[in-house]
Amino acid sequence: MIRVAVAGAAGRMGRLIIKNVVEDKELELAQAFDVREVGKDAGELAGVGKTGVSVIHASEMEEKLDADVLVDFTTASAAVENIRIASQKGVKLVVGTTGFTEEQKKQIEEYCKAVPAVVSPNFSVGVNVFWKLLEAAASYLSNYDVEIVEIHHRFKRDAPSGTAVKAAEVIKSVIGEREVVTGRSGECPRSDEIGVFAVRGGDVVGEHTVFFIGMGERVEITHRAWSRQAFAGGAIKAVKWIAGINKPGIYGMADVLGL
Ligand SMILES: NC(=O)C1=CN([C@@H]2O[C@H](COP(=O)(O)OP(=O)(O)OC[C@H]3O[C@@H](n4cnc5c(N)ncnc54)[C@H](OP(=O)(O)O)[C@@H]3O)[C@@H](O)[C@H]2O)C=CC1
Numbered sequence: 001m002i003r004v005a006v007a008g009a010a011g012r013m014g015r016l017i018i019k020n021v022v023e024d025k026e027l028e029l030a031q032a033f034d035v036r037e038v039g040k041d042a043g044e045l046a047g048v049g050k051t052g053v054s055v056i057h058a059s060e061m062e063e064k065l066d067a068d069v070l071v072d073f074t075t076a077s078a079a080v081e082n083i084r085i086a087s088q089k090g091v092k093l094v095v096g097t098t099g100f101t102e103e104q105k106k107q108i109e110e111y112c113k114a115v116p117a118v119v120s121p122n123f124s125v126g127v128n129v130f131w132k133l134l135e136a137a138a139s140y141l142s143n144y145d146v147e148i149v150e151i152h153h154r155f156k157r158d159a160p161s162g163t164a165v166k167a168a169e170v171i172k173s174v175i176g177e178r179e180v181v182t183g184r185s186g187e188c189p190r191s192d193e194i195g196v197f198a199v200r201g202g203d204v205v206g207e208h209t210v211f212f213i214g215m216g217e218r219v220e221i222t223h224r225a226w227s228r229q230a231f232a233g234g235a236i237k238a239v240k241w242i243a244g245i246n247k248p249g250i251y252g253m254a255d256v257l258g259l
């Protein structure tokens, strides 16, 4: 049995991860951390009945974390701290949190020199294939203008999405460095840049479209998620995969899926 701790246990993704863990015979829910719903039964929060695992306040993680793998879907600053604690305790990591600054990314790289970690802004199989499709499209359409539009629910805290940021990185790795522009207003003639735009509203789970725009035509590549289970299912695959990895460092979902 792989003993799994969940950080962000009271959140949209955390609850779903708990449900997936509880329903999986290879996994055991070891611990649940959050800053809200503290003391409540994690299984009841996730709608799968009593588990006997109560939500522990995140401030106690340093003292209490004890698991094989910590799954983190929290906020950028919380995740950096959780990763620090897990790496010091030799607890492997699956990190889905997004919105990291460049400085925070460097900190995470440093901490993950001590422990194996899957870190991905999107765990869905479809999005990981979408990134591969972008690589191919960018290699054929390297002189086309690239624009990215993402749409998410009104509660999302970070913008642009981690998935869109990674899409821009994937494209830049093929066509070369470009400035990323996240808004336009006033006089702003287009140069060799990648536009990345965030739309927020309602309960949209997550949609990304990349436009490769030429003269007289355009190609659009879109991924739409309408259930968070697409992300949770991938995160569970990552948990099982990282449990068998002993070499410290940061891995991606492409490693997990063999893409
Ligand atoms: N990689 C992927 O496939 C996906 C990634 N995400 C990302 O995952 C993250 C979470 O998303 P979502 O579940 O929708 O967000 P939620 O806001 O629903 O959940 C986050 C939870 O973490 C809590 N939290 C805050 N600080 C800590 C801490 N130090 N330790 C433990 N828990 C803490 C929050 O409490 P409070 O609200 O009080 O701060 C909240 O309950 C986001 O960054 C999102 O972009 C989302 C979906 C898929």
Ligand SMILES: O=C(O)C1=N[C@H](C(=O)O)C[C@H](O)C1
Pocket (backbone or CB within 6 Å): 098, 121, 122, 152, 156, 157, 160, 161, 162, 163, 164, 205, 206, 207
């Ligand atoms: O916050 C979300 O909901 C999501 N966040 C991730 C991101 O920022 O890319 C992944 C997914 O699109 C849902």
